[in-house]
Amino acid sequence: MKSMGYAELEKLVSAALARGRVRGLYEAMVRGLTGRERAIAEFEDYGSFRRKVREVKERSVEELEDLVEEFVRNAEARGARVHYAADAEDACNIILRIVEQSGGKKMVKSKSLTSEEIELNDRLEREGIEVLETDLGERIIQLAREKPSHLVFPAIHKTVGDVAELFSAEAGRKLEPEIGALLTYIRSRLRREFLDADVGLNGANVAIAELGAVVLETNEGNGRLVASLPRVQIVLVGIEKVVRTVEEALMLARSHAVAATGQRLTVYVSIMGGRMPLRDAEGRELHIVLLDNKRRRMREDPFFREALYCIRCGACMNVCAPYSVVGGHVFGHIYPGPIGIPWTANVHGLEKASFAHLCISCGLCKEVCPVEINIPMMIARVKEMEAEVHGFPRVNRVMMAYERFGGLASRLAPISNRAIRSRAVRWLMEKLLGLDRDVELPAFDRRTLRARLRSVRRRPENPVMRVALFPDFFYEYVRPDVAEGLIALLQEAGVEVEVPPVKTSGYPLVAYGDLKGARRYAERNVRVLREYASKGYLIVSLEPTATYALKFVYPYLLRDRDSMVVSERTVEALTLLRDLLRSGRISLKPVSGRYGVHVPCHQRALSGAEHVTLLLSSAGAEVEVIGDGMCCGMAGTFGMKAGPIGRGLSLAMGERLFSMFKSRELDAIVTESSVCAIHLKEGTGMRVMHPLELLRFEVNR
């Protein structure tokens, strides 16, 4: 059954696909990602900095009540009036009252996502108060009466011509479409307002408990004016923003700038306590509004607690492939992008969070997050909650039954293979199951990996090591020959190899939000593999997504010791081969030619491109890693689904990557992911190979 939200979303995505990409959005995202990389390169050890930042947020959320109390005590000692707001309406009422009591009719604002969360502007304007956004991008959006399309660059979809028109209409005279002239206009236009405004409202990036002070970051310098010029200053801040110490606040400010824009710090980082005097100005006030709005409830939730670690940098948006295609107006409610999904579900309601279905579970948002928030698992939980209300969309149920389907297709091969090449059957499958009729499905092998091993199994005497191979779906049913080749090589090198009675990884269930089902897969596989691990077997996995599940997803789902042990014992097949190569047990035979490497998303949390490029170049091949840091768009079975939320979006996501590959002179594309391979082959028309099909080894005696 499709929920109302899902059907509505399909329409929105169709329209977005027909319109084409949001102007400038992709460029903004790539700029964010490359800037971030550059800024990270200046750290001696960014990994350790990132862990410390996470610890700051973990500790702060853990001690939230204490910290809020300490912050309030210290802020009040500086003369601030602190107000508690339970929810959005409460916060709007409090702010409205402060404005009314000030006698003012006009408010200047610097960019505050929290004020957008509570839809403050609408409320104030309904009450006859004029609100002026002063951040350039926000001001453009406000004049256009639109919503931001990107967290850091809200007006990225507007051209300089669009902006000139908007500003000309406001100015009542024609302004040239030239950035310098437009900036001169907005500077002098808003300067008057800054000097005359009765009330200024800003958010806070961090609040410091030990000082009762807030931290405000801006690049344009508007935040400093909003905070200093008006007689009455209001600071709106979510309770999750409070940390204990100055050092912690500085770390967050640094982390935020690096992840958001690749800056070392935002141009102006102001740490402000109390209200300073200004000559001739009397009755200066500081109000701090502390907002809960479901934050305490999120804190109690085992999944959503992590959402409170968000420092609003927008890095997760910059790496999100579906977001890059449809933009924040479709992939978002008020909070856009990946982290917008759990926030929306919690503060604006589950029904507003149906854009969760656009998440393809590539997991990259977690990889770029400066606080390493497990956004993918929170999104999976939102999908699960939606399914608890509306049920799973039919096509998602079909995709989650992939293991049964694969087993059957394999038993019926080659008949099943002929059937899935038939247009009529495929038409029927699309109608009945939602599986796209045009996507190329792999041919199934009648002799599964396990069937093959029954006839060839031989154990080396006195093995040098023991390996439990995790074949997953593809190497069991589709390309058992590749796994078999690996096993033969390992055995010849003196490694004992077993294929334990495991199921497939079950990751598609995570992707579509059946966390209970995914937990069953995890329990079963961990139970089996734990036995092998305790006997000293190394667990070796061929499919990046399966490795990712074993290493990161199972421990999260099960939260027990056994899954941790399995995680620690799991390695990628190429890692094992690299180690055998280094130890001199095997050597590489030469490989000639030029290859483009595609790193699957889940592998980026593992070895990335490191091992595959090392092995290929050691064999003498020319290798180039190609990509823009985002998902190729296949995303497991997502790209096999018929319709806009499936193959439509999937192909649009892949376009840029396809042209990157096609623009190079390559003999083949190399990737370890079976499903990325299908997508890349279709999108580029090029040959796509698994590195094990290309690499040849010999065993040293």
Next chain:
Amino acid sequence: MRRTGLTPVTQDTVRTFVERFKDQKGEVLFTRSWRETLGAIVTELRRRGVKGVAVASSGDGRSDELVRELSDEFRVVPPGASAVEIESCDAGITFPVAAVAETGSIVEVSYTESDRLVSALPPIHMAHLKADAVLRDLLQVAGLIRSAARSRAFAVTLISGPSRTGDIELRLTLGVHGPHSTVLFLEV
């Protein structure tokens, strides 16, 4: 950089700071004494066609001396002025207490809005700092912030170049609501 007589470690820190501050579009002019700085400020103000200058308080004698030095040639708004007076100036001169090499930032401490506005309102911001006040790491600023926070009201501002936006077509443009030029006279 000129010969400085600083220890090699400090020299590295200063070099990194200068590199990063400039990389963020800040300008750095080296001087060897406060006396030389006064002359350099006058030269720069003239070169940029400045007429009105706002001066922040330095907490020592520098702001008074600067006001005296500039008053013959420029319209000078002394420390403690109103927002409108500061706004009327083309340039503002402040006295940061430190700089940070790691982030290429200068650190200003203010206890009045007038002082803070001197680096916020005019289109040109100039500042004077001795090189021995350049810190290596961002976290070393924490002590300064705590000490500023002993006052009931305070603001510490880390400034990493002139104000900027990329909001229109991602094109980096300097000088939006804050200064378009940030010039540091670094006394080495």
